[in-house]
Amino acid sequence: MAARDHWSRREFLRVSAMAGGGLLAACSFQQDSDPLAGGAGPEPEVPPPGPGDSWQANAFVRIAPDNRITILVGSAEIGQGTSTAVPMMLAEELDADWSLVGWEQSPTARDYANPKTFSQLTAGSATIVGLYRPQRRAGAAIRAMLVRAAAKRWGVSEDSLRTEASRVIDDAGGRSASYGELASEAAQQRAPTNPTLKNPADFRIIGQAKRRLDGADKAKGATVFGSDFHIPGMLTALIARPPAPIGRLGSGADTPERWNHEAALAVPGVEAVLAVDAGVVVVAQDFWAAKQGRDRLDVQWKRSSKPHIGSGEQRQRYTAKLDSPGLVLQRKGRGAQGLRGSGVISADYHFPYLAHAPMEPLNVVIDHAPGRCEIWTGTQWPDGDRGVAARVLGMQTSQVKFHTLPSGGSFGRRACSAHDFVDEAAQVAKVLQKPVKVLWTREDDIRGGYYRPSASCRLSAELDTQGLPASLSARLVTQSLVGNIGLDELATLGGAESNSAQGLTDLPYAIPNLLVDAHNSYDPVPVLWMRSVSAGFNVHARECFIDELAQAAGQDPLQYRRRLLQAQPRLLAVLDAAASAAGWGAPPAGHHQGIAVFSAYGSHIAQVVEASVDETSGLKLHRVVSAVDCGTAINPDLLIAQIESAVVFSLSSAMFGEITLEDGVPQQSNFQDYPMLRMYQTPRIDTVLVNSGGEPGGVGELGVPAVSAALANAIFAASGQRIRELPLRKHVRIE
Amino acid sequence: MRSILSIIKGPFMPSSLFAKRSAYRGTARTSLRARLHVLVLLLLTLPATASPLFGPIAEVLRHPRCMNCHTVTDFPRQGDERRRHAQLVMRGEDGHGAPTLPCAACHQDTNIDHAGVPGAPHWHLAPLSMGWEGLTDTQLCQTLIDRSRNGDRSIDSLLEHMRSDPLVLWGWNPGAGRTLPPLTHPQFMDALQAWRAAGAPC
Amino acid sequence: MPTIRINGADHAVDAPQDKPLLWVLRDDLRLTGTKYGCGRALCGACTVHVDGQPARACVLPCGTLGEREVTTVEAIGGSEIGRRVQQAWAEMNVPQCGYCQSGQVMAAAALLERIPHPTDRDIDQAMSGNLCRCGMYTRIRAAIHRVAEGL
Missing domain, CATH: 1.10.150.120 ([2Fe-2S]-binding domain)
Structure with missing residues (x-):
C-alpha cells in the first residue's frame, strides 16, 4: 500500500512562491498509468523550479497569504460534483481549513489528466477512482513542505509539529502559523517523494457531507455556463443541419443543395450565411436574429447514398439477427449453445435510441484568427476537443487555447467521440475569422444524432433441479460504440464489442455455463455512450430476465438473487440492505415491488421500486429505495444526490425515452415528445449507504441501469404483465 | 316517440319474428313492469333526440379546440387526442390555473407561433358549470342556454359571445399544427342564427 | 423600441416587439441567469416573475410587457x-x-x-x-x- 503512495518516476510536484507571497504547487501525475513510463530505479527529489520554468501554467493549488486555498480541478463539472469532491480529497491530506477552500476549473493540459482515462476525459465514473490517490498525494506533499518550512522557521523537528485547519502547530512551543504565512517559505522546500497518507480513520473532510462549492452560485444564477459566456464583438451562429443525422460530419452526410440565402440575410441582425461541412450557417448579432434567419433558409438537402433507416425496419432486422450466432464475447463452462427446445426459458428485450438531452443545449464560443484560436465550452473531453479543433483549423494543438466551462448537464453528450460540436464550431470559425458563439436549439439537440444506441437482447436459460440457471445465453444486437466512430477494425475485437456488452460479460450471478455473443449492426446513425453506457440496456434485460427465471422456479425474486449471489458479499450486502429499507415483501396495500442489482466502477447497488398499476393500466411510482456500497464516499451527500439523479434519469428513459427514425429522420424534437419525469411524477427516493471501506468506486452512472428493471419487475408484480420493450409508455398509461 | 310508446302499449316484439321462433311465444306478452324497465334503459342509452338544428353546433362545441378548456375536471386537456395538459396544469379557483402556475405563465394574448404555444386574450378554462364533457346534444344545448350556468347570458348575448369573444374566435385561429372545428366560423354563426330563429330548441 | 422594466430599472431595448423577453435579457442586457432550455415553455429554465407571477420568458414577446415589472434570478x-x-x-x-x-x-x-x-x-x-x-x-x-x- 505504502509503495503505491510514492511518486512514480515521471510523476512530479513543483512548488514555488507566488509574487506577493503565497505558494503555488504544480503536479503531474498522469504518467502513473503511462505504459511507456516503465522502469523502476531511484526516484529523485524534484528541485524547486528555477526562473523561467513553466510551472505557473499548470499550477493546481494556490495558497494565498490570507490563507485562502484554491484547488484547480482537471475534471469537468457536469453536475456530478467534481468541483467539490476533488478539492475535498486534496484538502483532506493538506489538513486545510475547508471553509477557506475554493475551486477553479483547470486549464487544458496533460498535468490534469485522469490516470484512468489517460486524458482530461471525464467519463466512465472515473473521476474519484482515478484521482483519489494523486489528489491525496499532492495534498500530503504540500502539507509536508509547510511543516518543513515551519520547522525551519522555529528551529524544531518536523516530528514535533502537527497540522490542523490550515495551520502548522507547535504544541510544545505554544505557537502556530497559518499556511498562508508559511507559504512562501514552504515553496522553497523540497517536495517529498513519498508523502505519508492518512489512515482513513483520521479523515476529517473525506466522508463529510460538505456543501457543494458551486451550489450558492448556481442558486443565484451566477454560474457562467458556455451558453452564457461572452467576449467583445462576438456573433451568434446557428447551423441548419441535415434532417437525417447519418454518418460523421462531412463523410456521407446529406448535403445542402439549395437554400434561400437572401431571405436569411434580409433578417435584421443577420450578418452572414455560410456553407460548411456541418451544414448551412446563419451568423447574426444575436440568437433571435440567427434563429429568424435560419427559419427562412428553407434548405433543400441532397441525399447521400447511405441508407436512411427507419426504426420499425431496424427492429425487424435486429429481431431476425437474434436467431443467428454472433461474435462470441464470453464463454464459460460448456457455454450455452445447446439452449433450445422445451425446458428453455427465453425472452427478447428491445430498447430504443435515446437522446442525452442535457438541460443546456450544446454550445461553443470560439475566437479564431490566423495562428491563434481560443475556445470556451462545457465539455467532458477538453483535450480531445482541442485536438479536433486544431485539426480543422490546420493549427498546432499548442496554438489552441481551450477553456472548459461548467456544463448544464451532459450525461455523455459532451464526451463525444467525434467531438462533433467543437468540430462544427471550428468549421464556422475557420471561415468567419471572428469571435462567434455556435448555439444549438433544443430541436437541434434532440434531432442531432449521437444517440444511445438502440438494442435487442435475447436471454435464454435452462434451470437445474433447484430452479437455478444451469446455463445462460445472452445475445445482443446493437451498434458498437467503437465501430460507429470509425474504428471499425477495433470493433471486431472482443474488447471493443465488450463496450456494448457491459452487464452481460461481467455477470455477478453464479451460473456455471454461459455464452455471450453479439452482432454489431452498422446502421448509419451516429451513436454515443450515455450515462451507464450499454449496461443501460443489458442490465435492464438481465435483471428482468432473472425475475422471469425466479417466477419460473416459483421463487421470490429477492431470495432467488440471494442464492445466485452467495459469492458476491458486497452485492449481497446491498441487496439485503435495499430489501430491508424498502420493506421487501410487505409493501402498502395495492403497491407492488420489483428489485434489481448492478455492480460496476468498483461499486455495487441494489434498488427496489414500489409502484401500482390500476385497472386502466395507469402506472404510479411510489417509492425507490437504493442501497449503495462504493467503498468510501468522499462526500456522502453528493453520492446520495448522484443516486437520486440516476433514479430520475433512468425512470425518465424507461417510461418515456425514445427517439424513432423515419427515413433516417428523428421524429422527436423537444420535451413535448421527448419527455422526462416531472416533480409530480417523481416518487419518494431513499438511498442507504452501506459502504464497506477501502478504495472509492465510481457512482455517477451506478444508479442508472438497475432501477428501470426494478420498475419493470414491479409492474409485473402489480399486473402480471411482462413488458419486454422500452419505453414503458407503450404499455402503461403515464400522466 | 312512437316506438317508445309501443313498448308500453303494444306487442313488444314484431309477431312475424315470433312466428318463426316459437320457443319465445310463451314470453311474448311481458309484464308492464318489465316494459317500463326496458323503457328506462332505452331512454338512458338511446341517442338524445336533440333538435337537428343544434346538431352542427354541438359538433363544433365538441371539437377539442373548444372542449379542451370546457372540461368537467380540475385540469384542462391538450391536443386532438385530448390528453391531460402536461406540467400538472390545474384549473385553479378562477379557471386561470393554479396561482403558482397560472395559464398566463405560458399563454399570451396571441399565439406564439415560433414556440407552438396557443394564446388569446384572457386565456383560461370555462367554469365547471360550462363543462361540456360527457353531455348528450340535448344536455349540451340545455347547459348552453341555462342562464344559471352560462354566465347569465341570454340567447342573444350567447350569440354575441360566439361571434366576437377572442377566446371563441381562437378556435378558428389556433396556430399551425392544430385542427379546426368542423364548421367555419361564418358557418357556425349561420347555424347558431338558424337555431335561434327556431326558438333555440334543444 | 420597447422600454421594459427589469429588476427595478427601465431599459430601452433596441429589439423587435416579438423578440422573446428571454433573448432580450440574455443577449441585449446580458442578464444570463435566465436560461434557454427549450424555447417552447416546456422546461421552465427561463422562468422570471412578471408582476410577481411566474412566467416563461421564452414565449413572452418583449413588446407586450408594457408597464409590467420583470424580476429575474439576478434580483x-x-x-x-x-x-x-x-x-x-x-x-x-x-x-x-x-x-x-x-x-x-x-x-x-x-x-x-x-x-x-x-x-x-x-x-x-x-x-x-x-x-x-x-x-x-x-x-x-x-x-x-x-x-x-x-x-
Whole structure:
C-alpha cells in the first residue's frame, strides 16, 4: 500500500512562491498509468523550479497569504460534483481549513489528466477512482513542505509539529502559523517523494457531507455556463443541419443543395450565411436574429447514398439477427449453445435510441484568427476537443487555447467521440475569422444524432433441479460504440464489442455455463455512450430476465438473487440492505415491488421500486429505495444526490425515452415528445449507504441501469404483465 | 316517440319474428313492469333526440379546440387526442390555473407561433358549470342556454359571445399544427342564427 | 423600441416587439441567469416573475410587457423569500449541473410568496412546469419545505 503512495518516476510536484507571497504547487501525475513510463530505479527529489520554468501554467493549488486555498480541478463539472469532491480529497491530506477552500476549473493540459482515462476525459465514473490517490498525494506533499518550512522557521523537528485547519502547530512551543504565512517559505522546500497518507480513520473532510462549492452560485444564477459566456464583438451562429443525422460530419452526410440565402440575410441582425461541412450557417448579432434567419433558409438537402433507416425496419432486422450466432464475447463452462427446445426459458428485450438531452443545449464560443484560436465550452473531453479543433483549423494543438466551462448537464453528450460540436464550431470559425458563439436549439439537440444506441437482447436459460440457471445465453444486437466512430477494425475485437456488452460479460450471478455473443449492426446513425453506457440496456434485460427465471422456479425474486449471489458479499450486502429499507415483501396495500442489482466502477447497488398499476393500466411510482456500497464516499451527500439523479434519469428513459427514425429522420424534437419525469411524477427516493471501506468506486452512472428493471419487475408484480420493450409508455398509461 | 310508446302499449316484439321462433311465444306478452324497465334503459342509452338544428353546433362545441378548456375536471386537456395538459396544469379557483402556475405563465394574448404555444386574450378554462364533457346534444344545448350556468347570458348575448369573444374566435385561429372545428366560423354563426330563429330548441 | 422594466430599472431595448423577453435579457442586457432550455415553455429554465407571477420568458414577446415589472434570478435574492430559497438551495446541495436552477428558484420563490407553507400537492402544482434533467426534484421539494419552516 505504502509503495503505491510514492511518486512514480515521471510523476512530479513543483512548488514555488507566488509574487506577493503565497505558494503555488504544480503536479503531474498522469504518467502513473503511462505504459511507456516503465522502469523502476531511484526516484529523485524534484528541485524547486528555477526562473523561467513553466510551472505557473499548470499550477493546481494556490495558497494565498490570507490563507485562502484554491484547488484547480482537471475534471469537468457536469453536475456530478467534481468541483467539490476533488478539492475535498486534496484538502483532506493538506489538513486545510475547508471553509477557506475554493475551486477553479483547470486549464487544458496533460498535468490534469485522469490516470484512468489517460486524458482530461471525464467519463466512465472515473473521476474519484482515478484521482483519489494523486489528489491525496499532492495534498500530503504540500502539507509536508509547510511543516518543513515551519520547522525551519522555529528551529524544531518536523516530528514535533502537527497540522490542523490550515495551520502548522507547535504544541510544545505554544505557537502556530497559518499556511498562508508559511507559504512562501514552504515553496522553497523540497517536495517529498513519498508523502505519508492518512489512515482513513483520521479523515476529517473525506466522508463529510460538505456543501457543494458551486451550489450558492448556481442558486443565484451566477454560474457562467458556455451558453452564457461572452467576449467583445462576438456573433451568434446557428447551423441548419441535415434532417437525417447519418454518418460523421462531412463523410456521407446529406448535403445542402439549395437554400434561400437572401431571405436569411434580409433578417435584421443577420450578418452572414455560410456553407460548411456541418451544414448551412446563419451568423447574426444575436440568437433571435440567427434563429429568424435560419427559419427562412428553407434548405433543400441532397441525399447521400447511405441508407436512411427507419426504426420499425431496424427492429425487424435486429429481431431476425437474434436467431443467428454472433461474435462470441464470453464463454464459460460448456457455454450455452445447446439452449433450445422445451425446458428453455427465453425472452427478447428491445430498447430504443435515446437522446442525452442535457438541460443546456450544446454550445461553443470560439475566437479564431490566423495562428491563434481560443475556445470556451462545457465539455467532458477538453483535450480531445482541442485536438479536433486544431485539426480543422490546420493549427498546432499548442496554438489552441481551450477553456472548459461548467456544463448544464451532459450525461455523455459532451464526451463525444467525434467531438462533433467543437468540430462544427471550428468549421464556422475557420471561415468567419471572428469571435462567434455556435448555439444549438433544443430541436437541434434532440434531432442531432449521437444517440444511445438502440438494442435487442435475447436471454435464454435452462434451470437445474433447484430452479437455478444451469446455463445462460445472452445475445445482443446493437451498434458498437467503437465501430460507429470509425474504428471499425477495433470493433471486431472482443474488447471493443465488450463496450456494448457491459452487464452481460461481467455477470455477478453464479451460473456455471454461459455464452455471450453479439452482432454489431452498422446502421448509419451516429451513436454515443450515455450515462451507464450499454449496461443501460443489458442490465435492464438481465435483471428482468432473472425475475422471469425466479417466477419460473416459483421463487421470490429477492431470495432467488440471494442464492445466485452467495459469492458476491458486497452485492449481497446491498441487496439485503435495499430489501430491508424498502420493506421487501410487505409493501402498502395495492403497491407492488420489483428489485434489481448492478455492480460496476468498483461499486455495487441494489434498488427496489414500489409502484401500482390500476385497472386502466395507469402506472404510479411510489417509492425507490437504493442501497449503495462504493467503498468510501468522499462526500456522502453528493453520492446520495448522484443516486437520486440516476433514479430520475433512468425512470425518465424507461417510461418515456425514445427517439424513432423515419427515413433516417428523428421524429422527436423537444420535451413535448421527448419527455422526462416531472416533480409530480417523481416518487419518494431513499438511498442507504452501506459502504464497506477501502478504495472509492465510481457512482455517477451506478444508479442508472438497475432501477428501470426494478420498475419493470414491479409492474409485473402489480399486473402480471411482462413488458419486454422500452419505453414503458407503450404499455402503461403515464400522466 | 312512437316506438317508445309501443313498448308500453303494444306487442313488444314484431309477431312475424315470433312466428318463426316459437320457443319465445310463451314470453311474448311481458309484464308492464318489465316494459317500463326496458323503457328506462332505452331512454338512458338511446341517442338524445336533440333538435337537428343544434346538431352542427354541438359538433363544433365538441371539437377539442373548444372542449379542451370546457372540461368537467380540475385540469384542462391538450391536443386532438385530448390528453391531460402536461406540467400538472390545474384549473385553479378562477379557471386561470393554479396561482403558482397560472395559464398566463405560458399563454399570451396571441399565439406564439415560433414556440407552438396557443394564446388569446384572457386565456383560461370555462367554469365547471360550462363543462361540456360527457353531455348528450340535448344536455349540451340545455347547459348552453341555462342562464344559471352560462354566465347569465341570454340567447342573444350567447350569440354575441360566439361571434366576437377572442377566446371563441381562437378556435378558428389556433396556430399551425392544430385542427379546426368542423364548421367555419361564418358557418357556425349561420347555424347558431338558424337555431335561434327556431326558438333555440334543444 | 420597447422600454421594459427589469429588476427595478427601465431599459430601452433596441429589439423587435416579438423578440422573446428571454433573448432580450440574455443577449441585449446580458442578464444570463435566465436560461434557454427549450424555447417552447416546456422546461421552465427561463422562468422570471412578471408582476410577481411566474412566467416563461421564452414565449413572452418583449413588446407586450408594457408597464409590467420583470424580476429575474439576478434580483430575486433582494426579497426575503428569494434570499431564503437561494440559501436553502446551497445548504441542501440542491443544484447539480445547476442549469435549470434559476428557473426552479424563481418558481419556488413565487410559490412561497403566495403559499408560505405549501403542501406537497401545492409544490407539485407549482413546480411541475420546471424540468430538472439531473433529477433533483426530491431535494427541491425538501428545500421548499425547509424555507417554509423558517417563515
